[in-house]
Structures are given as C-alpha cells and as structure tokens.
Amino acid sequence: MPAEAAQAHVESLTHDARGVARVNGKAVFIDGALPGEEVLFTYVTRRKRYDEGRAVEIIKPSPYRVVPRCPHFDVCGGCSLQHMDAQAQILAKQQVLLDSLRHIGNVVPGALLPPLNGPHWGYRRKARLGAKYVLKKSRMLVGFREKRSNFLAELTRCEVLHPAAGERIMELRALLDGLAARDRIPQIELAAGDSAAALVFRTLVELDAGDRTKLCEFGERHGLQIYLQPGGPETATLLWPASATLSYRLPDDDVEIFFLPTDFTQVNGELNRKMVNLALELLVPQPGERILDLFCGLGNFTLPLARRAGSVVGVEGSEVLVRRARDNARHNHITNAEFHMADLSLSTDYSWIGLGFDKILLDPPRTGAFEAVKHLPAFDASRIVYVSCNPATLARDAAELVHNHGYRLVKAGVMDMFPHTTHVESIALFER
Numbered sequence: 001m002p003a004e005a006a007q008a009h010v011e012s013l014t015h016d017a018r019g020v021a022r023v024n025g026k027a028v029f030i031d032g033a034l035p036g037e038e039v040l041f042t043y044v045t046r047r048k049r050y051d052e053g054r055a056v057e058i059i060k061p062s063p064y065r066v067v068p069r070c071p072h073f074d075v076c077g078g079c080s081l082q083h084m085d086a087q088a089q090i091l092a093k094q095q096v097l098l099d100s101l102r103h104i105g106n107v108v109p110g111a112l113l114p115p116l117n118g119p120h121w122g123y124r125r126k127a128r129l130g131a132k133y134v135l136k137k138s139r140m141l142v143g144f145r146e147k148r149s150n151f152l153a154e155l156t157r158c159e160v161l162h163p164a165a166g167e168r169i170m171e172l173r174a175l176l177d178g179l180a181a182r183d184r185i186p187q188i189e190l191a192a193g194d195s196a197a198a199l200v201f202r203t204l205v206e207l208d209a210g211d212r213t214k215l216c217e218f219g220e221r222h223g224l225q226i227y228l229q230p231g232g233p234e235t236a237t238l239l240w241p242a243s244a245t246l247s248y249r250l251p252d253d254d255v256e257i258f259f260l261p262t263d264f265t266q267v268n269g270e271l272n273r274k275m276v277n278l279a280l281e282l283l284v285p286q287p288g289e290r291i292l293d294l295f296c297g298l299g300n301f302t303l304p305l306a307r308r309a310g311s312v313v314g315v316e317g318s319e320v321l322v323r324r325a326r327d328n329a330r331h332n333h334i335t336n337a338e339f340h341m342a343d344l345s346l347s348t349d350y351s352w353i354g355l356g357f358d359k360i361l362l363d364p365p366r367t368g369a370f371e372a373v374k375h376l377p378a379f380d381a382s383r384i385v386y387v388s389c390n391p392a393t394l395a396r397d398a399a400e401l402v403h404n405h406g407y408r409l410v411k412a413g414v415m416d417m418f419p420h421t422t423h424v425e426s427i428a429l430f431e432r
Helices: 086-103 169-177 209-222 269-283 302-308 319-331 370-379 391-405
Strands: 005-013 019-023 026-031 038-046 050-060 126-134 139-143 187-192 197-202 225-229 237-240 246-250 255-259 290-294 311-316 337-341 359-362 383-388 408-415 425-431
Touching (some): 005 050, 019 038, 026 038, 126 169, 209 225, 255 302, 255 319, 290 302, 302 337, 311 319, 319 337, 359 370, 370 391
Parallel strands (some): 290 359, 311 337, 359 383
Antiparallel strands (some): 019 026, 038 050, 187 197, 408 425
C-alpha cells in the first residue's frame, strides 16, 4: 500500500533543516521542504505531539530553492541545505543565532555583524569518512551516513570535501576493496593544509606487507600523506612518505601553524582566516595589553594576537595541543605568548591568572564555557570576544555575562564555516 500523502504549506525551518507545517492543527516536520512552499508529502512517522514527513512534490517552490549540486543530496546525511540558496542559508543561520540569544539568554545584540562567507564547495579540510564492505552488495562504501540512518550512503564523489578526498571517493573505494583487511578499516580521516593533505586509515588489525604497499602506492600516486591509526588519535603514525608536515598560514599576521592530521583545526581554511581577522578587529589588541585566549588549541588566535599585543596567555585542556602551540610559537619566532594546560570546565585557581587581563578571547567546544565565563569578570577585562560553534551555549553564556556580570552584548553575527549544513558558527563582542 502506498504511503499516505498530504498537502501542506511550509511556515518555517527547524534547526535541522526540515520544513515546519501544520496539518489539522498538528505540527509536521518535512524533509526536503523550505519555508513558503506548498508541498505534497508522505508521512514517515506519526507521534502524539507531532508528525514527520518527506516531501515528494514541490507544488509551489520557494524563490530560494536551487538544484542541489551533489547527485547524492537526497540520500547522504553530510549536507542538509544544498537545495537552498547559499545567501538564504546564512540568513537562516543568523535567525537561529538571534532566536537562541533571545529565547535562551534573554539578550539582544546592539548591532548585527555582516555574515562572514567563504567558499561553498570543496571547502571541508577535516572530515571522518565511514568505510564498510557490504557483503550483500559485494561492494565497498566510503562516505557519510545516510540521512537519519546508520547506513553508509553509496557515494561516488563529495562536493563539499577538499578535492583530495571529495574527487577520489571511487578510487578510495577501489583501494580498500583491494586490501586483504578491507573489512577491518572502518574509517578514513581527511586532514588538509594549504599545500598538502593526509588520509588517516583507522585499522582494527595490523596490516600485512601487501596492504601497506598498496596504501603507499596510493599516496605516492595522488600526492597524499598516508597514516595508520590502530587505536586512539595518539596512535596515528605516518606510513608514507618517510617525512611530511601539514600547515596553514594566517598571512595578515605572518603566522604559519603546523598540525598533525588528528589535531583539531577549523574545517574551512579560507573562512578561518577571515574569522581570525574579524576576531582581532573586534578585540582591538594594543601593544601594551595583556590578553587571555581560552580554549586556544594550536594557537589559531593566540599567535596572531601576539603579533599585535604586549603579551598573550593561551589556555587549553589538551596537553598535546599545548605542546603543539608552543612549537608553533617557536617556529614563528614569537616570544610574548605563553601556553598553559588547564581543564576549563572546572572552577579553580590557576597560576596563569596573574594580574588579570585587559581583554579576553574564547573559542570553546559545543558545550560552551559556562564555568570559565563565571570567573571572567574577576580579570576585569574591558572587552571579550566569544567565538562559538553552538548558538545555544553561546546564548546561555551570554546571559551569565550580561545579567550577572555587568557586560553588554555589543555585536554578534554568524560565519558560514559549514556551508550546506545546519551548523551555526558565530561570534559575539561583549564590553564592560
């Protein structure tokens, strides 16, 4: 029996890119539908408070609807907004940020920053791709999971991945299919710098000499660094070539940052350069100032700040990244930056606090920086720049700063770090 179909007018978009409609007074979340559209959809799931559906025909399309560039868009879960014009995407993300600030934090920015845009295709320098030999299909699959599923999508290419991997999905499938351990390599991680790219093969068994040779030959043929990772990230070791490095440049401050393929780096290199420049523009570092950079990672913000400020203190919870940040400072001949390891989710005293800071920058993970934010006022900083990858935790932390600690939210805006996805990257400026 065919699935039950219904017609609906789509009113808005959820935070996971589904159209919101009401049918007989009940909310329906519809995959593939955009605000303002009249659609015919089929029900996928019926629940007590809401239903879920999938658009099967667009009766009246939105003016912002475009043809997805990727032939796998309807199946692959890696992207969810390719059917929406890129400018409309970033404006929708801006609304998510504003809604979060208002509803969660009860704060409104004094001004909106213009959205920060970068490349929309081939931009993704970091990604984890699943790999699986499907016995029933007698074929190897490499890529992202299907939409709302644990199955791997059958991809032939990926339009958002760096071309080093995105244009070589079929070759990667053939490579793995020819390995003796083809069913014992569940994941491939891509990491690309400005001039080189690496593939990290997660292995569940030790590879034999033949498999190692085939991986080396693949790396040599395509100019790719090849790593094997038998355990956690710290076990990743270079297989080919004999020596290799990855790095990216922040040219406006003459900084080059080296990293290993399992280190955290921003996925969008060009957008990251613009983001660093914007953060420094908002923070306005001066030669005599002491600045704090929390969740500093490799020194992505710390080292450019050190070029302009009197001194900078970077704090990070990962000992590996702290060590890498110190190495990057030495590489760039920066002597006015120091780095410390601390768990910023805990409230305690640290030696790096010293005499306080003139200004503060923080770039926390998705969980935000609530514990750290509660202690920031003690530093008496006149200005705080908060870079966020989760508008909900930014809103929560903004409420703490504004309602409890005497700061005001001067400006806020979104940055399109992950085009064609619902990921919202944002930046906010607070002043005392």
